[in-house]
Amino acid sequence: MSKVRIGIIGSRFQADCVAGAAKAVPDEVEVVAVASPTKGHAADFAKRHGVARASTDYRELLRDRDVELVWITAPNRLHAQMTIDAAEAGKHVVCEKPLCMTLEEADAMIAACHKAGVLLLYAEELFFTPKYVKAKQMADEGAFGRVHLVKQGEKHSGPHSPWFWDVEQSGGGAVMDLGCHGIAFCWWFLGKPKIKSVYSQMATQVHRDRTQGEDEALTIIEFATGAIGMVESSWNRPGGMDDSIEVFGDKGQTYADLLMGNALPTYSEVGFGYAVEKAATTKGWTYPVFEEHWNYGFPQEMRHFARCVRGNETPIADGETGRVVQEVLYAAYASAGEGRKVMLPFKPKGVGKPIDLWKQEGPSTRSGG
């Protein structure tokens, strides 16, 4: 199989992760171009990762005939336009989570890729996270009997870039940022069943001076099978990233802690150079993870997407997956706004961004569910 040639849009946090994953599967992919508007950033990124071409305008990357697959790591509000432009340029697309801001955008992205005959892939790495894949294999083999409850939580001290805190650019707070992983995870783990209803409790507990978005949320997803998914999302947990799952069936259960469970419990009075994700310091007790990209599943995800581009595998995370998540995100915000469970399908019209369904009256209503 010839290497799939990737162009990355964006050059910071997730772009570094994509470039790192590409280096882990060098027989499958090659990053050949990067685009990012801030002067010097794309060029620095290209130098750092050995990427041949850098530009400040992503449209230039789309004109690059060498690029087959465009990997979008730009802020959420740009995902839809970039995807549609990439599809029209005849490129396959990988879009980072969440797929976009609105359900109309999701539908337009899917339609544009379908019309252009290109793939729209949704980068949900939890479908590839080795520990979680193992838990799913065990569940599918019946190790836990009938699984009736799946929990996923992602918690840290808050995002690294200002745009995440600006709901106009992100579409919402911790649920848009982190909850989208858990929603996708529970749905995937249970075999992608029909979703019946969503209930969510959201609040801005700590960061009212920084964001109009929710920084703490619990979201309950009811599946048509009767099983329940529970997603905990928080921007209020200092001390490093926490990503974990719990699975319960009538014959057993399993627990997996993705990061701290794959770490070296470490104490250092002086600190060390290796950054621990979302930890403010490396002094004192920390949990540095080994083989971090592999433990997350990023190289495995990339290998799968490359094989999908070559027609050798069928996507397990595509635009439709992103749309399922987007609809649950809508329902979660509406549920928190209305204080009741929201039935699916749910596609209210005229929604500018998901968080508008929770906060329709501005900052003074910023609390509670």
Ligand SMILES: NC(=O)c1ccc[n+]([C@@H]2O[C@H](COP(=O)([O-])OP(=O)(O)OC[C@H]3O[C@@H](n4cnc5c(N)ncnc54)[C@H](O)[C@@H]3O)[C@@H](O)[C@H]2O)c1
């Ligand atoms: N899968 C995951 O676990 C994961 C982790 C982090 C972020 N993400 C997602 O990836 C996306 C990027 O997040 P991030 O953490 O890398 O953010 P970031 O702020 O670190 O980087 C965003 C990048 O987008 C670039 N950008 C902004 N406007 C642009 C434009 N018009 N054209 C091209 N590039 C532009 C910025 O210059 C920057 O390089 C978000 O959608 C985020 O939700 C996914």
